[in-house]
Structures are given as structure tokens and as C-alpha cells.
Amino acid sequence: EARMIIAIDGPAAAGKGTLSRRIAEAYGFHHLDTGLTYRATAKALLDAGLPLDDEAIAEGVALNLDLGGLDRDVLSAHHIGEAASKIAVMPAVRRALVEAQRSFSTRLPGTVLDGRDIGTVVCPQAAVKLYVTASPEVRARRRHDEIIAKGLDADFDAIFADVKIRDERDMGRADSPLKPAEDAHLLDTSEMSIEAAFLAAKTLIDAAL
Ligand code: C5P
Numbered sequence: 001e002a003r004m005i006i007a008i009d010g011p012a013a014a015g016k017g018t019l020s021r022r023i024a025e026a027y028g029f030h031h032l033d034t035g036l037t038y039r040a041t042a043k044a045l046l047d048a049g050l051p052l053d054d055e056a057i058a059e060g061v062a063l064n065l066d067l068g069g070l071d072r073d074v075l076s077a078h079h080i081g082e083a084a085s086k087i088a089v090m091p092a093v094r095r096a097l098v099e100a101q102r103s104f105s106t107r108l109p110g111t112v113l114d115g116r117d118i119g120t121v122v123c124p125q126a127a128v129k130l131y132v133t134a135s136p137e138v139r140a141r142r143r144h145d146e147i148i149a150k151g152l153d154a155d156f157d158a159i160f161a162d163v164k165i166r167d168e169r170d171m172g173r174a175d176s177p178l179k180p181a182e183d184a185h186l187l188d189t190s191e192m193s194i195e196a197a198f199l200a201a202k203t204l205i206d207a208a209l
Helices: 016-027 037-048 055-065 078-086 092-107 119-120 136-149 156-172 194-209
Strands: 004-009 030-031 109-113 128-133 185-188
Touching: 004 016, 004 030, 004 119, 016 030, 016 194, 030 037, 030 092, 037 055, 037 078, 037 092, 037 156, 055 078, 055 092, 078 156, 092 109, 092 119, 109 119, 119 128, 128 194, 136 156, 185 194
Parallel strands: 004 109, 004 128, 030 109, 128 185
Antiparallel strands: none
């Protein structure tokens, strides 16, 4: 039986992560949140006191990344996401991480990869491509509510501003900018529950199985 690759792209806080985990669980597929590979590279640089703007140094760290050691909780901090989006503009860093992501994508019986460039660059041959979006207001609101739910303080206006800055950086970069693949299915989750988004995805995946 052939392996199946499902590519899920979209901007920060659109619901890709939750949807990807749900799909991976339902089909028994391996899941890789590729944002964590950029985050882990950025964190390793920060921890070692190394600069975020030296491409050769960042490439060296990216080449040594261990996909087995990615911990979402440790990597979720806001400043790590910011640093990740800065090193993600460097072609040598992207080349190193894309190589590791492609190698992961071949695992059996199938894989779900989520990020910004999975359907366009990492796995253009993916059987199903989803481009998950939601309005910037809705994404900022979800981020805000997640932080409040953890019992922490959150400032909606600051989060909203951050969401827009991150979008600009991810969509505006020259190498692998965030955009839907031509054959991607658009899924706007602004007014959709996770379950409704999963059912929409399931229909597409079952048709491709
Ligand atoms: O999705 P997440 O917020 O964890 O990603 C952090 C940053 O890593 C993004 O803002 C983006 O700049 C970068 N990234 C990327 N390509 C991917 C996944 C993440 O450039 N496939």
C-alpha cells in the first residue's frame, strides 16, 4: 500500500496544528509541525548566545537538528516564534530543515506535515493539500483566549499587531513565501469549529485514499 502525505499550510494561529493532530490521530499517520523545526533552531541559537542574523551559523545549527527532540511546550514562547520567523528567511536554513522534513514525510503508513510551504515546496506531490486560514481578528482572538485560559495576562491589541507583523514577514519573504499551492483546498475556519474543519478535511482525504 502506498504511503500518503497530507500537506497543511496557513498563517499563524489559523488552527493548522489542532486540525493536523486530529487528522494524524484519525488516520494513524505521523505528524510533524514544521514550525517547531524553525523554532528549535532559533532556540538553540538563543540558548548558545549566537546571533540570529548569521546564515552560516544558523545553517550549522539547522543541519544538526534532531526531529525526535521537538517539544511543543518548550518551544511555544512568543519570543521563540519571533526569532523563528527571522531565521526562516534564510535560504541555507530552509534548505537544511526542508531536507529533514522531506525525510520525515516518507514514513509509513502516511504523514501529516503542517507549516507555511509544505504544499508549495516541501511536498508538492502531497495527495491532499489544505490551506487553512481565518481572519487576522479571529486568529488574534484565539491566541488571546488561549493565553487567558492558561491563567496568564494577554493584551488583544498587542497580539493583533503581532499576528499582522508575522503574516507580513511570512508572506513577504523571497524564499518560500506563505501562499496557497495552486491545487490546495482553501479552508476558512473563521466561523468553523474544529470538528467541522476536520469533517471537511476528512471528506477530501477519504476521496484521495
Ligand atoms: O507555525 P509557527 O508559529 O510555529 O512557525 C514559526 C515561524 O517559522 C513562522 O512564523 C515562519 O516564519 C516559520 N515557518 C516557516 N515555514 C514552515 C513553518 C514555519 O517559514 N514550514
